[in-house]
Amino acid sequence: xxxxxxxxxxxxxxxxxxxxxxxxxxxxxxxxxxxxxxxxxxxxxxxxxxxxxxxxxxxxxxxxxxxxxxxxxxxxxxxxxxxxxxxxxxxxxxxxxxxxxxxxxxxxxxxxxxxxxxxxxxxxxxxxxxxxxxxxxxxxxxxxxxxxxxxxxxxxxxxxxxxxxxxxxxxxxxxxxxxxxxxxxxxxxxxxxxxxxxxxxxxxxxxxxxxxxxxxxxxxxxxxxxxxxxxxxxxxxxxxxxxxxxxxxxxxxxxxxxxxxxxxxxxxxxxxxxxxxxxxxxxxxxxxxxxxxxxxxxxxxxxxxxxxxxxxxxxxxxxxxxxxxxxxxxxxxxxxxxxxxxxxxxxxxxxxxxxxxxxxxxxxxxxxxxxxxxxxxxxxxxxxxxxx
Numbered sequence: 087x088x089x090x091x092x093x094x095x096x097x098x099x100x101x102x103x104x105x106x107x108x109x110x111x112x113x114x115x116x117x118x119x120x121x122x123x124x125x126x127x128x129x130x131x132x133x134x135x136x137x138x139x140x141x142x143x144x145x146x147x148x149x150x151x152x153x154x155x156x157x158x159x160x161x162x163x164x165x166x167x168x169x170x171x172x173x174x175x176x177x178x179x180x181x182x183x184x185x186x187x188x189x190x191x192x193x194x195x196x197x198x199x200x201x202x203x204x205x206x207x208x209x210x211x212x213x214x215x216x217x218x219x220x221x222x223x224x225x226x227x228x229x230x231x232x233x234x235x236x237x238x239x240x241x242x243x244x245x246x247x248x249x250x251x252x253x254x255x256x257x258x259x260x261x262x263x264x265x266x267x268x269x270x271x272x273x274x275x276x277x278x279x280x281x282x283x284x285x286x287x288x289x290x291x292x293x294x295x296x297x298x299x300x301x302x303x304x305x306x307x308x309x310x311x312x313x314x315x316x317x318x319x320x321x322x323x324x325x326x327x328x329x330x331x332x333x334x335x336x337x338x339x340x341x342x343x344x345x346x347x348x349x350x351x352x353x354x355x356x357x358x359x360x361x362x363x364x365x366x367x368x369x370x371x372x373x374x375x376x377x378x379x380x381x382x383x384x385x386x387x388x389x390x391x392x393x394x395x396x397x398x399x400x401x402x403x404x405x406x407x408x409x410x411x412x413x414x415x416x417x418x419x420x421x422x423x424x425x426x427x428x429x430x431x432x433x434x435x436x437x438x439x440x441x442x443x444x445x446x447x448x449x450x451x452x453x454x455x456x457x458x459x460x461x462x463x464x465x466x467x468x469x470x471x472x473x474x
Contacts, residue, residue, distance in 0.1 A: 089115035092270045092279040094257050096122035100285035101240035102436030108247045110440050119256040123237040129397020131335050131347040132233040134430040137172045137225040142454035146431050153433035163239035166232030171325040174223040181330040182221040199225050214322040216382050230326050268417050281443050283419040288400035290422035302457045305403035306423050310352040310365025310396040316389040318342030334378040350375045352396035365396030401425045409455035420457045
């Protein structure tokens with residue numbers, strides 16, 4: 087079997103990469119060890135957020151927003167995107183001071199999308215918010231989308247464009263094939279490709295022929311991040327809401343259901359070989375997550391939990407994704423480790439992968455996400471230790 091591009095991983099990042107590359111005229115084969123979107127992509131809160139991003143991620147998040155606005159039309163199916171705005175609440179003056187400091191720092195870097203609201207301006211946005219909260223950090227054009235609708239829309243669009251999708255196929259290795267091209271070895275046979283992209287999420291560091299990540303070691307661990315959804319309630323909140331100093335992400339859907347997250351971790355279930363297979367909800371942490379939501383919105387004290395779940399995600403030590411070509415294996419691109427905040431970036435990551443495959447320079451700054459950044463950091467630390 088052959089392809090111009092092999093995409094390893096059928097989550098949202100992999101599907102977006104496959105779709106963008108196929109639209110550029112490339113033959114694309116997507117390989118998924120389980121079922122497309124089975125893990126983090128279908129378990130996410132669906133936030134489309136540039137609010138409170140790491141400064142290095144702001145250019146990507148801001149570039150992704152206009153892509154979300156037109157994504158339903160491009161994919162030919164509704165992704166449920168709503169530009170609801172997002173608010174990060176300050177419950178006290180100390181939290182507000184921290185948010186004000188952040189605004190000063192990102193404005194100094196040239197970003198003006200975040201702003202502080204206080205008093206009436208805060209409660210006009212969140213009339214049901216606990217009285218006594220003193221302010222918030224706001225981005226007006228952020229929002230959310232429906233994760234399952236988005237996943238199905240991308241998968242259907244990939245198939246309609248001619249992407250070949252093979253599920254229940256595990257990639258064993260990626261190696262060089264002569265002067266040009268790669269061999270992708272799977273449990274179902276060999277694939278020859280001009281390029282490959284690793285979008286395997288929490289499974290991205292499995293052996294790929296030349297050691298972990300083709301010779302690059304990334305400090306990343308798997309995490310089973312939990313989500314909760316309630317039965318429908320009367321409308322009480324429009325924006326997506328978080329809190330500075332409290333682990334919380336909260337939004338209300340058009341049906342009235344309230345979706346609550348906050349990066350509370352469940353349990354990882356592994357097979358006999360020690361490979362992570364799925365996540366399992368930890369009930370005590372569901373209660374802790376609910377308590378954070380009730381703290382800001384007391385009416386949630388009467389809410390009934392419809393269901394909770396945990397999706398397995400790859401979390402990198404520095405909280406930033408790995409995006410870029412492997413320094414040890416030319417033609418092998420990396421796009422993983424989105425550390426529970428990759429959903430919003432999927433459309434722009436797809437375009438970054440497409441540009442790389444066709445030889446076009448990305449207009450976005452990707453240096454902070456380099457696959458080799460940890461090797462450089464280790465070498466610098468070792469040099470400092472030796473000279474001390």
